[in-house]
Amino acid sequence: MLAFIIRRLLFTVLIALFAISAVFFIIRMTGDPTYLMVPMDASKTVIENFRHKMGFDKPLFSQYVDYMWNFMHGDLGTSLRYNEPALNLVIEALPATALLTLSAMAMSIVIGVPLGIITGIRSGGLDRVITALVVLAQGVPNFWLGLMMIFVFSVKFHILPTGGMGSIKHLIMPTIVMGFYTSSRITRVTKSSVSEHFQKEYIQTARAKGLRESTVLLKHCLRNALMPVVTLVGLSVGIYMGGVVITETIFSWPGMGRLIVQSIEMRDFPVVIAAVSFIVVMFSFINLMTDIAYAWIDPRIRYD
């Protein structure tokens, strides 16, 4: 197990390094990034000074070496707008995003797992309704859902604030928008896993032993059936990292998603690069932890 963790950790670091390099080359692919970063009407001398200051006049390879060297030392560039280390801005925005992500994750589990179990163990009218809702939910764009909720709950009924961060009330709509899609995915996967396991022979054996149905379900079936759900919850972090961009923009939530969108608008690309790199590194480590959790709950998996 330890050997597996170390191996995966090294691999994760490697992948993260490659991903950071990819960010560097995507930016350079379009040519001189000066034009991406300076205002559109900047004069020639401003542009030349800027290029020199940022090191864009050096050869690409030496720029790359500088970039990676600085990255290793925790220097992800300086915000052009706030004249502050970009990493600081990202870290300041982190708690808001973490709060939103965790509450969306909690919502998806609390809704998705019970619904999945109910529809998984018996089929009938309720099962059909929930299945139809799941299919429908996968087609709903989150930004549209957010706007419609603002229209109904803020504009029409004045129950919830349109945006910002503060009380529990501020958290409700962003959480629903973020957790909507993943709730439906978790419902779906739980359902198919539970219904598959429920037909297996070990369940019949447990019943034949005269165990109560609740024991059969909780102790025998769910322990096995919920394993894929753990992986899915881990994977949904990737969906949330994309979802925050939209959700935070709509609800003016002061997190990393809004920081990224605003920085793109302001052409503050050092911040965009820092935020994207930061998220990629975090995401890789969460994937690693999901794998470890999976090995831990399923004794059959011993990755080495």
Add this chain to the structure above:
Amino acid sequence: MLKNIIDYTAIFFFICLIAVAVFAPFLTPYTISEGDLSNRLVPPQGLNGPYILGTDYLGRDVLTRLLYGTRISLLVGVASVFGAGLAGTAVGLVAAWRRGAVDSILMRIVDVQLSFPFFLLVLFIAAVLGPSLKNVIITLMIATWAPYARLVRGETLSIRENEFIEASEAVGASAFRIVFRHILPNAAHILIVYSSLEIGRLIISEAAVSFLGYGVQPPTPSWGVMISEGRTYLYTAWWLTFYPGIMIILTTVSVNLIGERLRESSDPRKSLR
């Protein structure tokens, strides 16, 4: 039975969408860019007036723009799936055929690609490339080719183990012939199923990028652009935001239902519904 009805409705709806995309100019007396400024923000009139779904802030007919928006969504969905599928398949085939170092390098690139959260990558590339319809399609291709490569590589490796491949190698068939005559046809069904399930996600992604302003640009009536424009008038004119969203939902759900149907017919065990 009910499932059949729903699935056939989805197929029928999708065919209608294609028809609407093709014949949009013949279905409406209005144009997408010229509005009647004396009729701004008219609420939906149903069949009681000239503007069935109302007009927007420039007095343009919402229904007309929705109909034309079908073109953008279908074009983006199909073109990017096609491009990404082609690129991913090529990479997967090369990796599985050459094996060794080439395989390792290509698959590590796939790993790197998949270490980016999907929508974040889309927004990032779109912002770097600059906003336009063409760039949205390129962006979505770059962001989605990797799973195809993984899929095709896996399939190719397993198909290659079959005796009929050995037989054709024995009679002297070229690698080219084996790939195109034996491997691709056998991997085709899984590619078709995966692609059809991707279209819905890409249509939503296009709308989302356009909504944020880094995709299709106004006055082109992408549904995402329409929702973005409607956002400003959310307090007074809900219909500007509401209807494009409904179009996105109907389109995505019908495409997904068709994809699920294909999946089930190619492998009944994998039915998730």
